[in-house]
Amino acid sequence: MSAAGRHPAAAAPIPCPNDGHVLFPTIDFAIFFAVVFAVQWLLVPYAGAWKAFMVVASYVFYAWWDWRFIFLLAASTGIAYGGGRLVHPATGTRRKVLLWTTLALLLSLLGWFKYFGFVAVNIDNVTHALGLGRPLPLVTVTLPVGISFFTFMAISYVVDVYRGVLRPARGIDVTVYLAFFPHLIAGPIVRGTELLPQIRSMRDPDDVHYVEAFWLISAGLAKKVVLSSYLSAHVVDPVFANPHQHSALEVLLAIWGYAVQIYADFSGYTDIAIGLALLMGFRFPVNFRRPYTAIDLQDFWRRWHITLSFWLRDYLYIPLGGNRGSEWRVSVNILITMLLGGLWHGASWTFVIWGAYHGVGQIIGRQRRSARVARGLPAEPTGGARVAWAQFVTFQVVCLGWLFFRADTVGTAFAMLGRLVVGWGSSPLVTPLAVVAIAAGIASQYLPDDWLTRGLKVFADRRPVVQGGILGLVLLAITTLGPQGVAPFIYYRF
Amino acid sequence: MSTTPPPKTSKSDEGFVPYDWSEPETYRPPAQARDPGPGPGRSGDHAFWERLPFPGVPWRRVLTIGIACFGLWFLLDAPSLQHSAQVSPLGSRRTVALDVVGPMAAFSRTLGLASVVGSADRALGRTPGGGPALAVPTRKPKPRPKSIPVAGITSPTSTTLPPLDYHPTPAKPLKVLIVGDSVGLDLGQPLVNTLASYGDVSTYLDGRIDTGLSRPDYFNWPAELRIDLTNQQPNLVVVMIGANDPQGLVTPEGSRQFGQPGWDAAYSARVAAFIAEANSVGAHVLWVGMPPMQDPGLDAELIHLNELVQIQVAQVGDHGASYLSSTPALGDKKGAYTAFLPDASGAEVNVRTPDGIHLTPGGGARLAAAVAGAMQTELHVHLVPGGAEAGPRP
Numbered sequence: 001m002s003a004a005g006r007h008p009a010a011a012a013p014i015p016c017p018n019d020g021h022v023l024f025p026t027i028d029f030a031i032f033f034a035v036v037f038a039v040q041w042l043l044v045p046y047a048g049a050w051k052a053f054m055v056v057a058s059y060v061f062y063a064w065w066d067w068r069f070i071f072l073l074a075a076s077t078g079i080a081y082g083g084g085r086l087v088h089p090a091t092g093t094r095r096k097v098l099l100w101t102t103l104a105l106l107l108s109l110l111g112w113f114k115y116f117g118f119v120a121v122n123i124d125n126v127t128h129a130l131g132l133g134r135p136l137p138l139v140t141v142t143l144p145v146g147i148s149f150f151t152f153m154a155i156s157y158v159v160d161v162y163r164g165v166l167r168p169a170r171g172i173d174v175t176v177y178l179a180f181f182p183h184l185i186a187g188p189i190v191r192g193t194e195l196l197p198q199i200r201s202m203r204d205p206d207d208v209h210y211v212e213a214f215w216l217i218s219a220g221l222a223k224k225v226v227l228s229s230y231l232s233a234h235v236v237d238p239v240f241a242n243p244h245q246h247s248a249l250e251v252l253l254a255i256w257g258y259a260v261q262i263y264a265d266f267s268g269y270t271d272i273a274i275g276l277a278l279l280m281g282f283r284f285p286v287n288f289r290r291p292y293t294a295i296d297l298q299d300f301w302r303r304w305h306i307t308l309s310f311w312l313r314d315y316l317y318i319p320l321g322g323n324r325g326s327e328w329r330v331s332v333n334i335l336i337t338m339l340l341g342g343l344w345h346g347a348s349w350t351f352v353i354w355g356a357y358h359g360v361g362q363i364i365g366r367q368r369r370s371a372r373v374a375r376g377l378p379a380e381p382t383g384g385a386r387v388a389w390a391q392f393v394t395f396q397v398v399c400l401g402w403l404f405f406r407a408d409t410v411g412t413a414f415a416m417l418g419r420l421v422v423g424w425g426s427s428p429l430v431t432p433l434a435v436v437a438i439a440a441g442i443a444s445q446y447l448p449d450d451w452l453t454r455g456l457k458v459f460a461d462r463r464p465v466v467q468g469g470i471l472g473l474v475l476l477a478i479t480t481l482g483p484q485g486v487a488p489f490i491y492y493r494f
Numbered sequence: 495m496s497t498t499p500p501p502k503t504s505k506s507d508e509g510f511v512p513y514d515w516s517e518p519e520t521y522r523p524p525a526q527a528r529d530p531g532p533g534p535g536r537s538g539d540h541a542f543w544e545r546l547p548f549p550g551v552p553w554r555r556v557l558t559i560g561i562a563c564f565g566l567w568f569l570l571d572a573p574s575l576q577h578s579a580q581v582s583p584l585g586s587r588r589t590v591a592l593d594v595v596g597p598m599a600a601f602s603r604t605l606g607l608a609s610v611v612g613s614a615d616r617a618l619g620r621t622p623g624g625g626p627a628l629a630v631p632t633r634k635p636k637p638r639p640k641s642i643p644v645a646g647i648t649s650p651t652s653t654t655l656p657p658l659d660y661h662p663t664p665a666k667p668l669k670v671l672i673v674g675d676s677v678g679l680d681l682g683q684p685l686v687n688t689l690a691s692y693g694d695v696s697t698y699l700d701g702r703i704d705t706g707l708s709r710p711d712y713f714n715w716p717a718e719l720r721i722d723l724t725n726q727q728p729n730l731v732v733v734m735i736g737a738n739d740p741q742g743l744v745t746p747e748g749s750r751q752f753g754q755p756g757w758d759a760a761y762s763a764r765v766a767a768f769i770a771e772a773n774s775v776g777a778h779v780l781w782v783g784m785p786p787m788q789d790p791g792l793d794a795e796l797i798h799l800n801e802l803v804q805i806q807v808a809q810v811g812d813h814g815a816s817y818l819s820s821t822p823a824l825g826d827k828k829g830a831y832t833a834f835l836p837d838a839s840g841a842e843v844n845v846r847t848p849d850g851i852h853l854t855p856g857g858g859a860r861l862a863a864a865v866a867g868a869m870q871t872e873l874h875v876h877l878v879p880g881g882a883e884a885g886p887r888p
Binding site: 034117124143206215289449465 | 558841844848
């Protein structure tokens with residue numbers, strides 16, 4: 001595990017698959033960010049120098065993991081920049097050909113690094129079973145971190161230029177846009193229309209929104225380092241590794257625990273990213289809006305990984321036809337979108353099943369809404385009890401999807417479902433602390449905003465040194481309560 | 495969807511354009527446009543920060559706050575950081591970290607602040623200052639069988655054992671303790687499942703990532719093994735440790751870098767002592783070697799490590815310890831690294847993770863089958879297929 005939390009230096013060189021990543025909750029990154037923060041504000045009056053510095057800082061950040069892949073990031077940037085420049089003045093068929101060529105190039109990079117191994121082994125096994133040999137070489141390709149995120153951002157840039165909502169940007173601006181380190185590893189997926197204007201504009205060095213930023217970073221660290229890591233180590237990983245060895249109650253706790261873990265892990269990481277960007281004067285879009293308070297799957301996807309779900313809507317679902325056409329056609333569009341959205345998360349059948357599950361769920365939810373409206377009822381449930389019931393059911397439905405998302409294989413997922421029925425026995429993993437952690441993770445989503453803003457108001461009214469002291473104690477609490485070593489970040493590989 | 499703001503000056507590409515956040519027609523944070531609202535029964539969406547409800551301040555003030563924050567944290571946590579630096583791999587990074595953290599840790603101890611975090615660690619049942627915590631003893635150690643010295647064994651506590659030759663029964667199940675590092679965990683988890691498919695076998699897996707025998711100051715495996723042996727009282731200990739071990743050792747005589755004179759002898763002594771510890775309570779050891787690695791340098795290092803282990807196992811003799819090479823199960827036809835291997839039906843299965851080090855679940859299951867086979871052929875354990883579909887742990 002890379003340097004993390006209060007134990008920055010592990011004894012071992014080969015701990016976890018993400019060893020060496022410059023993840024946010026590390027001392028290495030804290031030092032890196034302190035330097036970048038000060039220098040970039042000093043350079044704000046000098047646009048060219050600022051952009052050059054930010055490109056270098058971001059590429060250093062990426063090279064920390066594996067320097068060879070900075071060429072991949074540069075290649076994606078070059079393709080997006082060139083595509084935008086060529087598509088913009090072109091017309092007619094040439095414009096479409098240039099767009100599709102650019103998209104094909106971007107997707108081919110993603111396809112090779114992320115999907116080749118999966119596709120090759122499946123094709124080879126089918127052809128081998130049919131007696132046709134093994135036509136494709138079997139290789140394992142190292143998955144560059146963040147490739148899915150910066151590829152989707154590059155696609156959004158080119159398509160926005162094609163659609164005429166974005167003018168082609170200068171090369172240096174596109175380079176900063178795609179490499180900007182706060183979003184580079186795991187999003188949020190920030191569009192050109194959101195970030196390029198900010199890169200081009202002068203940010204006010206006397207107007208840094210630190211209260212919001214420190215809140216996001218502190219909450220993100222607490223979610224990632226304390227809650228996610230605890231659940232991962234003490235509940236989720238042991239059960240998913242050996243479901244046959246665990247009782248029904250433990251399996252149930254692990255499924256709920258994973259729902260909280262993945263939320264705490266991913267939303268924590270993007271909260272930190274958004275907070276870091278805010279400290280540098282940049283505003284990123286919201287990525288999570290209390291997803292486990294959703295009342296149906298459609299609502300869930302408006303609240304979970306929002307920048308991805310809206311990306312899929314704008315760059316996949318709508319081009320497929322969106323809501324236009326027959327009900328059958330709309331259902332097909334939803335299913336294709338969610339299937340590909342599932343596959344975006346990883347090259348595995350479990351992700352395909354997870355995507356299909358959510359696609360079918362969305363189709364059913366859409367029909368239920370239509371049926372309610374046809375009966376003269378509101379599309380969404382109203383009244384406290386009905387809403388609470390809808391939220392409870394939706395959470396369970398989402399959890400069932402997470403089971404397939406987390407399981408190593410489809411067989412493991414079904415084994416866990418089987419244990420839910422027949423797994424009677426002792427449940428040593430069901431500890432009060434584990435139950436409280438999961439309950440707190442869910443209950444925190446129901447905290448009123450007023451409570452949070454009132455608490456932050458108290459902080460905002462203090463003097464800087466006192467504020468620093470408060471944050472120091474918060475940091476100490478996080479590093480003390482966090483496990484010794486932080487669980488591998490879930491979403492970096494997507 | 496918002497559009498790009500038009501440049502306000504002709505030199506937009508040379509410098510920043512003064513930008514007015516209040517101009518909705520040029521830029522509006524899209525998330526505001528996407529806001530679905532709190533929805534029924536909810537107050538707020540936890541994205542209040544998006545509206546920037548608190549006033550901004552100059553960046554230098556933010557830097558002051560940040561320095562105060564890290565200063566206090568550093569002061570309070572310095573002893574833990576110092577311990578972390580001490581147990582990190584030998585090298586210049588460790589030296590610099592110790593030089594930086596040392597004075598602050600001493601200052602923190604002088605002020606009595608170190609006890610704040612130390613008390614919290616103890617309250618949480620952890621090793622104060624770093625390293626995974628050891629297991630909690632649940633039983634008192636049993637009196638050990640009389641040790642019989644065996645010529646050539648480097649450990650002072652060597653014990654001769656009779657052949658395992660075990661017939662598990664419901665009244666006398668075979669108790670297997672599996673210990674390992676992160677690669678050992680990759681084996682251990684499928685091995686628990688594999689052995690569960692045989693009747694009358696109970697398993698206990700103790701896997702610790704980031705660990706090995708090289709740095710007991712980070713994680714003390716001999717002490718952990720002692721606790722595990724007392725708690726579990728196993729008949730057999732399956733060991734797969736070593737992937738992290740090609741690194742500097744700290745010995746009473748000083749530090750020894752991997753490859754330097756003295757390293758092999760020091761590491762071999764630790765392996766021998768580890769085996770002897772298990773043997774001393776009557777447990778046999780099955781040591782599983784590290785598989786081929788994708789990186790040629792690491793592969794060569796681990797081949798050397800495997801050889802050291804094999805020598806120690808051979809010195810114990812046939813009964814107390816056995817060595818199982820993982821290369822036949824996970825290597826290609828030439829015994830080299832491969833990521834894909836055919837299963838029984840001929841379908842190719844990915845057996846190694848993309849890092850070229852760890853095992854996939856498929857690879858772990860393949861090696862677990864080899865271990866179960868070795869238990870039968872080498873250790874003469876009579877495993878009966880068709881045991882209970884594993885229930886919860888005993």
